[in-house]
Amino acid sequence: MNESEAKLILANYTLGEAPLDDARFDEAMKVAQSDPELMSWWERAKKRDSEIKGKLLQFEPPSDLKAALHASMEGVSKGKVRRRSFMRYLAIAASLALAFNLYYKYGIDRSDEYTGPLVERAFNYSFDGPRLSYFNKDTTKITDWLEEQDFELPKELPTRFLAQKGIGCRPLNWSDSKVAIICIDADVVYHLFIARGEEFENVDLKKSFEFETRKAGWTVSKWESGGHVFVLTAKASQENLESMLAEYTP
Amino acid sequence: MALGFQEIVDAYYQNLYRFALSLSKSPDRAWDLTQETFLIWARKGSSIRSEKATKSWLYTTLYREFLKLAKRGARIVALEDQSMDYESLTDTEAELPNFDAENVMELLMELKIEYRKAVTLFYLESYSYKEISQILDVPIGTVMSRLARGKDVLRRKLRNEGSPNKLIAYPKTERVSGDE
Numbered sequence: 001m002n003e004s005e006a007k008l009i010l011a012n013y014t015l016g017e018a019p020l021d022d023a024r025f026d027e028a029m030k031v032a033q034s035d036p037e038l039m040s041w042w043e044r045a046k047k048r049d050s051e052i053k054g055k056l057l058q059f060e061p062p063s064d065l066k067a068a069l070h071a072s073m074e075g076v077s078k079g080k081v082r083r084r085s086f087m088r089y090l091a092i093a094a095s096l097a098l099a100f101n102l103y104y105k106y107g108i109d110r111s112d113e114y115t116g117p118l119v120e121r122a123f124n125y126s127f128d129g130p131r132l133s134y135f136n137k138d139t140t141k142i143t144d145w146l147e148e149q150d151f152e153l154p155k156e157l158p159t160r161f162l163a164q165k166g167i168g169c170r171p172l173n174w175s176d177s178k179v180a181i182i183c184i185d186a187d188v189v190y191h192l193f194i195a196r197g198e199e200f201e202n203v204d205l206k207k208s209f210e211f212e213t214r215k216a217g218w219t220v221s222k223w224e225s226g227g228h229v230f231v232l233t234a235k236a237s238q239e240n241l242e243s244m245l246a247e248y249t250p
Numbered sequence: 251m252a253l254g255f256q257e258i259v260d261a262y263y264q265n266l267y268r269f270a271l272s273l274s275k276s277p278d279r280a281w282d283l284t285q286e287t288f289l290i291w292a293r294k295g296s297s298i299r300s301e302k303a304t305k306s307w308l309y310t311t312l313y314r315e316f317l318k319l320a321k322r323g324a325r326i327v328a329l330e331d332q333s334m335d336y337e338s339l340t341d342t343e344a345e346l347p348n349f350d351a352e353n354v355m356e357l358l359m360e361l362k363i364e365y366r367k368a369v370t371l372f373y374l375e376s377y378s379y380k381e382i383s384q385i386l387d388v389p390i391g392t393v394m395s396r397l398a399r400g401k402d403v404l405r406r407k408l409r410n411e412g413s414p415n416k417l418i419a420y421p422k423t424e425r426v427s428g429d430e
Contacts, residue, residue, distance in 0.1 A: 011398040016376035048346055048405060053373045056358070058351035061267040065281060069259045069288055128278040131285070 003038055006031035010042045014049040118195065118203050119212075119231050121174060122181075123220050126191040126233040130181055132168035139166040142182055146171060151180050153194065154228040158248040161192060161232075190244055193231040200229050207250045211238045225250035259288060261301075262308055265374045268355070269309065272370040273316045275359045283319070287312040309371065310385045346408050357407040365400030368393055372401070 001009075001024075009028035019025050032039045116124075134145050139162045143153055149171050164184040172179040177199035182192045197203075205224035212220045214233075221232040221241045230250075232241060266287060270280035290311050291304075358370060367386055371377045377385070379393040386393065 008394060008398050011401065012372075012379045012394055014401075015372065016378075019378060022378075022380075049373070049401065051346060052354055052404070052408070053376070055349060055351045055354045056268065056373050057265075059268055059355045060351070061264050061284075062277065062281065065267060065284065066259065066263060068281075069263055069285060070256055072285060072289060128276065129282055131278075131282060 001027050001031055003031060003035055006035075006038060007041065010038075011045060014042070014046040015053060118174070118179070118193070118200050118229065119220060119222050122179075122191070122193040122231040123214055123218070123233050125181070126189075127214075127216075127218060130170065130183065130191065132181070132183060133170045135168035137166050139164070139182070139184060142166050142169045145169065146180050146182075151178060152196065153180070154226045156226060156248070157194075158192070158232075158245050160246050160248065161190065161244050164190070164244075186244065188235050188240075190232060190234040190236070190241075193233075195229050197224055197227050197229050203229055205229050209242070209245060209250070211241065213238070221245065223250045255292060258291065258304065258308075262305060263288070266308055266312055268374055269370050270312055270316065271355065272358050272366055273313070273363070274319070279319065283312055283315055286315050290315070305375070306381065306385060309375075310387075313367065313385060346405065347410070349408055353408070357404060360407060361400055361403060365396050365403060368397045369400035369404060372397055 006028035009024050010032060013019065013025055018029075032042055134142065136142050136145070143157070143162075146169055147153055151171050161184060164186045167183040167185050167189065169180060169182045172181060174195075177195060179193055179195040182194070184190050184192075197205075205222050207224055209221050209223050212222075214220055216235065217237075218233060218235050219238050219241050221230075221238075223230050232244065234241060234244075263284060267280055267284045270283035270287075271277060274280050274283060287308055291308060358366060358373075361369060368379075368382050371382045371385060375381075379390055379397055382397065383390045383393045
């Protein structure tokens with residue numbers, strides 16, 4: 001092993017304890033012990049890496065992340081207790097495993113960080129990746145769940161959209177107005193925002209689809225129907241969105 | 251004794267978030283990746299008894315979730331595996347200037363993804379190249395090379411020494427897609 005090879009090995013061991021079972025490290029150390037310059041380089045590298053590690057560990061995650069994780073894990077914990085109880089008394093573990101839907105209430109609505117007119121807000125929220133409070137692959141269960149949360153859904157929703165594989169939904173409270181987001185998976189994620197028209201009277205929408213191209217290959221569609229306003233967003237073309245809205249007329 | 255749900259969160263959420271942020275470069279996606287990782291752990295991984303195995307499992311899962319996200323959004327930068335280049339490591343006597351946690355994270359996020367993921371795991375958990383190799387599912391030699399080079403680039407960035415292009419020649423087959 002030459003000095004360059006030894007340097008590469010030692011560069012990987014500048015933090016933590018020396019490995020006990022790495023023959024390559026042992027060989028590199030032998031080279032370093034006979035090469036003061038290499039040993040000095042390694043000592044400097046250890047000091048600098050320790051400094052970088054220390055700073056990186058000072059980088060603070062969002063202050064509300066821990067609470068949100070605790071809330072979601074608590075929900076899972078309760079679900080597991082219920083499942084075990086069913087398994088013990090009813091011996092239907094398999095069916096329960098299938099029926100065990102993910103239901104997590106995170107308790108913290110960070111969507112308030114998004115402001116502005118409804119369409120802009122919906123797009124920005126989609127673009128950054130929304131957090132959902134209920135997950136299910138079945139869009140019927142998603143819409144049922146929203147109604148259980150006292151969210152009034154319109155009678156007609158885009159059929160093709162609902163026929164896709166569901167991801168989940170979340171009821172939002174934007175400027176004291178209720179908005180629901182439903183997400184589906186059709187190669188890319190489509191986000192459908194629904195709100196009551198009377199709560200967003202300043203939003204000028206037509207009873208036909210309007211499309212807007214947005215940054216990074218995203219497209220937004222908006223329309224009004226049956227007293228509700230709708231915004232559909234996705235990182236997809238207008239043609240893709242039109243396809244998702246086929247068989248549906250506002 | 252295995253840790254409980256909340257203890258697992260308390261023990262690992264900060265570094266998992268930091269890893270997720272360095273991968274995704276988006277606080278929101280990092281939040282989602284961290285949350286999804288713990289939810290998957292609750293569903294599938296909670297039978298793991300060893301703390302070390304749990305931590306490794308969490309990192310592996312978060313990375314896989316990131317890959318799914320990247321694939322869906324076409325935001326990944328793929329590099330061909332590179333053989334080790336023993337001659338490329340250089341260093342100066344210069345000390346690092348004053349810098350803070352935000353500086354490190356910002357500069358870390360400027361690294362190419364293939365370097366970034368190895369370097370982040372190294373600094374966050376002092377993982378060896380063998381452990382990083384297992385988490386990222388890439389050959390040991392590739393990890394060694396990327397780790398050494400990535401650290402070299404990061405130190406240069408911290409010293410504001412400009413582009414390290416002379417040291418690291420990316421393969422011509424590099425593919426960049428998406429809008430990263």
